[in-house]
Amino acid sequence: MAAHPNPALTLRGVTLGYGERTVVGPVDLDIPAAQTTAIIGANGCGKSTLLRGLTRQLPLRSGTVEVLGRSVEGWPARDYARTVALLPQSPVAPEGMSVEQLVDRGRHPHRGWFGSSSRMDTEAVARALELTDLVELARRDITELSGGQRQRAWLALVLAQQTPVILLDEPTSYLDLSHQVELMDLVRSLPDPTVPTTAGTTASTAPSSTAGQGETERPRRATVVAVLHELNLAARTADHVIAMADGQVAAAGTPTEVLTPDLLLEVFGLDADVVRDPLLGHPVVLPRTAADRASAQERGLVTEPPSGDTLPSAPREDLR
Template sequence: MTTTHTLAAEKLTLGYGERTVIEDLDLVVPPGRITAIVGANACGKSTLLRAMTRLLAPRSGQVLLDGKAVHRLPAKELARTLGLLPQSPIAPEGITVADLVGRGRNPHQGVFSRWSREDDAAVAAALEATQTTELADRAVDELSGGQRQRVWIAMALAQQTDLLLLDEPTTFLDVSHQIEVLDLLTDLNRARGTTIVMVLHDLNLAARYADHLVALTEGQLHAAGSPSDVLTEECVRVVFGLDSRVVVDPTSGRPLMLPLGRHHVREPAGASAGDGAAGPA
């Protein structure tokens, strides 16, 4: 299955107070694919996600879901189609994991409807997928940062939306759990056709897991397309101000960025000690 829902930004300008963060941005999210948004700190990645879920009103332009402005859609209608995991969510004090994940079912509840077997199944599946079933009766504020992050992802999965937006979903996670979360999102995309848009700081994980990369710099769209088209040495230099080498990842076949710093860089073959190569021991 692949979702047919479309999500796009047209001439979008966003900001806070007198500060403009994103200006005149056009962006189309490929339906049924995984999109990763990358860029330096404060370039507008999280701001863009907030606007796409109508948490931030545009100064001008619009975000369109299936051709309709998201800021004009009823909140519950939007929540049945589009889910968001923000960067630093806050859980009510004392709430248990099961209760928090269950809140992902709120958009599916009517005024007079009761909790159903379908709701139970959705919550159980989300807990299992994120390996948090054994935490169901624990209070969220007692968990480690990594455990809490997986619980929040479980709540987003329980919402069962066709589009899922995640702001830095691998925050607080060690390397093995980062891979587990990204594998989980890939499974969700492949099994249900869920359109996934996520902000990631790790360029190499973004290139490995995303079908579509969006690179922002200073509130502008620098590049968008396949990882092999976007993750180039020129792009890394412009977007991050970093010299690098981009090679083919022998594991995934995707581009792999190797940063160049002032230290721990091998000298070219034949370089002399006067050129900075190490002399004999």
């Protein structure tokens, strides 16, 4: 498996588990900086466990994890929270808390000892509410929201935290298809808030360019790692894909390199054709059953897409 020249996260010999049971590892992995990485795999393969290890919620049994070149061991909690934000599975908000109050909690790592809010805190919360389309719901109690609205509120908390590394565990849960696409498009476009722009401001506060003002250098993107179940959403939004099976990394690379018929069969037990999206160019997974193929043969139909539309399987030795 090829190493990245400037990874945001580096894992070497990492094993993780619960009790006496090892769930993940040993894993050697580089996660590229300033890109969106999707972790895919069947239920129980260790995706969420791996993410918990990256966030120090689960102690490493062995190995090392580095974030932006620094070992996660011994990193002060407040400093770490300024660097890495996590949206876990099914988070629970305290009773009686409004959406705005929840999102404001994302600013805690940036505040002083007395916890008073600064203008930057207020602007960060307002911007996060705007990006997640929650401005009109800011005063509502979290418990009054639908599942999808609640998920967007938790994402807004993560956005308000303004970290260069964002870890998301099934962020599209409870969202309808249109909001899944909107959310992941938003996440992959987030700037790294720690990198100054050409104007001298940080990317999180710099104004966006407008048409007619000439070319403007795009801000460096945040590093995003998301556990996703929907393969076609991962293919559409990720720059880098990690496929896991039985606690191991089965493949890592671009969506085109990883999402092949052979790998889908190996990792998911899924018979599928993989074609290219005619507009965006990313792979599209088309699940097939034995009945599908038998029916197509009976009707004299081709059971595979035309050769010009298929994505060739990448050599397996290039993926390991």
